[in-house]
Structures are given as C-alpha cells and as structure tokens.
C-alpha cells in the first residue's frame with residue numbers, strides 16, 4: 001500500500017498522458033518487469049542520480065532503474081501523493097536538481113496533469129533516498145550537479161510488448 005501524505009504537489013500547465021500510461025503499465029506488470037530486468041531504465045530525462053548495486057563498487061550505476069523507482073514509489077512518501085485537481089494518485093518519476101534547490105516531477109494517473117513538488121536540493125534528497133533504499137541492494141552511485149542521467153525508453157517498451165501490451 002502506498003502511504004498518502006497530504007498533497008503538496010503543485011499544479012503545472014500541461015498534461016503527461018504518455019508518462020501516466022507507462023507508470024500504469026509499470027505498476028500493472030511490476031512483478032513480470034522486475035523479473036525480466038530490475039535494472040532497465042524508466043524513461044525520463046531529468047533525474048540527477050544514477051543507481052547501482054551496493055555490492056559492486058565498480059558499478060557506476062544506471063539511470064533510474066525500474067527496480068529503484070518501484071521501491072521508491074512504495075516506500076518514499078515524497079514521491080507519491082494526491083492530485084490537487086482530482087485527488088487521484090500522483091507518481092513522481094524525475095527528481096534531483098542543484099545543490100540547494102530541486103524539483104520532483106510527477107503526474108496524476110487519473111487526470112494526467114503535470115505536477116511538481118520542490119525538494120531541498122540534490123544532497124538533501126540524496127540523503128533521504130539513501131535512507132529509504134538502505135534495506136535494499138540499491139544505492140545512489142553518481143550525482144550530477146544540474147546534470148541529469150536520462151533513461152532511454154527502448155528496453156522497457158520492448159519488455160512491455162513482450163508481456164502483451166499493444167498500445168505503446
């Protein structure tokens with residue numbers, strides 16, 4: 001179950017129906033996708049961290065893997081919440097930023113509105129994430145100061161098609 005914190009997601013102009021659709025599919029096929037490859041990137045272009053395996057010191061990490069994102073959705077209050085328009089479920093999928101300021105981007109799975117939430121910057125957010133990921137093998141490997149690590153969409157799309165999804 002997702003714990004719902006009181007929403008402080010802020011409305012933005014615009015809709016993200018494509019991202020909402022992918023998030024829904026990732027939630028629907030979570031078990032299957034994690035079995036195919038938990039390290040495949042979630043398609044996004046604004047997360048300023050890479051993630052890798054804590055037991056592999058030579059691993060520079062990959063752009064936001066689905067295993068990490070799914071775990072964060074389930075265990076990190078800041079990345080979920082409710083939509084200020086329709087009270088629907090909001091899921092974040094891009095986060096990080098600069099030293100002392102940052103933004104999390106998300107969208108509502110009901111009305112598809114684009115939403116943001118301000119974060120306290122790259123290092124603070126990294127501390128929070130590190131704490132949430134502590135019981136797992138996932139670790140932040142690199143932080144980009146204003147530089148983000150984009151995740152290509154091909155592997156996730158291919159995996160979803162393999163699972164029978166047709167409309168992506």
Ligand SMILES: [Zn+2]
Pocket residue numbers: 083084085086087088108109110111112113
């Ligand atoms: Zn909404």
